[in-house]
Amino acid sequence: MAAPDGAxxxxxxxxxxxxxxxxxxxxxxxxxxxxxxxxxMSCMSDVDADPRxxxxxxxxxxxxxxxxxxxxxxxxxxxxxxxxxxVGSLSQSTICRFESLTLSHNNMIALKPIxxxxxxxxEKSHREKLAKPELFSGAEKKRKRTSIAAPEKRSLExxxxxxxxxxxxxxxxxxxxxxxKKNVVRVWFCNQRQKQKRMKYSAGI
DNA sequence: ATGCATGAGTC
DNA sequence: ACTCATGCATA
Numbered sequence: 001m002a003a004p005d006g007a008x009x010x011x012x013x014x015x016x017x018x019x020x021x022x023x024x025x026x027x028x029x030x031x032x033x034x035x036x037x038x039x040x041m042s043c044m045s046d047v048d049a050d051p052r053x054x055x056x057x058x059x060x061x062x063x064x065x066x067x068x069x070x071x072x073x074x075x076x077x078x079x080x081x082x083x084x085x086x087v088g089s090l091s092q093s094t095i096c097r098f099e100s101l102t103l104s105h106n107n108m109i110a111l112k113p114i115x116x117x118x119x120x121x122x123e124k125s126h127r128e129k130l131a132k133p134e135l136f137s138g139a140e141k142k143r144k145r146t147s148i149a150a151p152e153k154r155s156l157e158x159x160x161x162x163x164x165x166x167x168x169x170x171x172x173x174x175x176x177x178x179x180x181k182k183n184v185v186r187v188w189f190c191n192q193r194q195k196q197k198r199m200k201y202s203a204g205i
Numbered sequence: 206a207t208g209c210a211t212g213a214g215t216c
Numbered sequence: 217a218c219t220c221a222t223g224c225a226t227a
Contacts, residue, residue: 091223096206107221145209145225168217186217187210194220 051199054108055101061115062099068122072096079118087114101200108199148188152178156185160192 065075073092080089090111097103098111148156155178159166166174166189175182196202 093207093223094221097222100206102207103222104220110221143210143224147208147226165218184209188208190218190220191209193218197220 049109049112051105054105054112054199057112057116058099058101058108061119064119064123065099068126070122072099075115075118078122079114082114082118082121084114084117102198104194104197105199105202146181146184148180148184152180156188156192160189164189164193164196 065072070078071092072095075095076090076092078089079087094103094111095115098108098115101108103111156174159174163170171185171189172182174180175185178185
């Protein structure tokens with residue numbers, strides 16, 4: 001259950017990505033600074049939502065979403081109906097991560113205005129519940145998810161602690177040692193690094 | 206809710 | 217080859 005109704009979606013098999021998160025992303029333009037902070041930081045960014053606001057919003061968002069009896073997946077697909085330029089649908093995963101703040105700060109800031117817009121629309125038309133026509137249900141290619149066993153995972157974490165960015169050669173060596181595909185190891189390191197940058201556990205915020 | 210994966214944009 | 221936003225599949 002993905003693409004709601006091949007409307008704004010350009011590529012038939014894939015939802016539009018939010019290509020590069022520019023500090024001036026169109027979707028993030030509507031939110032300026034809503035707090036009365038005395039600006040005296042060296043670098044001035046128009047779009048600076050501090051973590052408190054994001055945290056508060058994410059929480060209210062989830063609470064109201066549930067109040068409306070809407071699932072994370074519902075929100076994701078409903079976003080396409082907002083017809084916001086450059087904004088298509090999102091997955092349950094992303095909505096979930098937004099609510100739990102497990103996204104990068106920049107990602108949170110880019111998504112906030114979009115989800116805020118949806119929330120307002122949803123609460124406004126609370127009475128007139130619209131039926132979503134589920135268009136396709138074809139049986140497509142199933143991606144398989146490799147599962148790294150605990151022992152291997154522990155080794156990877158140990159390597160990561162020593163060297164978060166191993167060279168290609170090093171990755172190959174690790175892969176062979178753990179009997180894993182080199183690509184699996186490479187992706188694991190990428191994901192591990194990305195994990196460190198997620199909002200909730202990031203230091204300095 | 207979260208692990209592994211993809212793809213666009215960069216460097 | 218990496219980062220970043222994002223998602224399918226699965227626990």
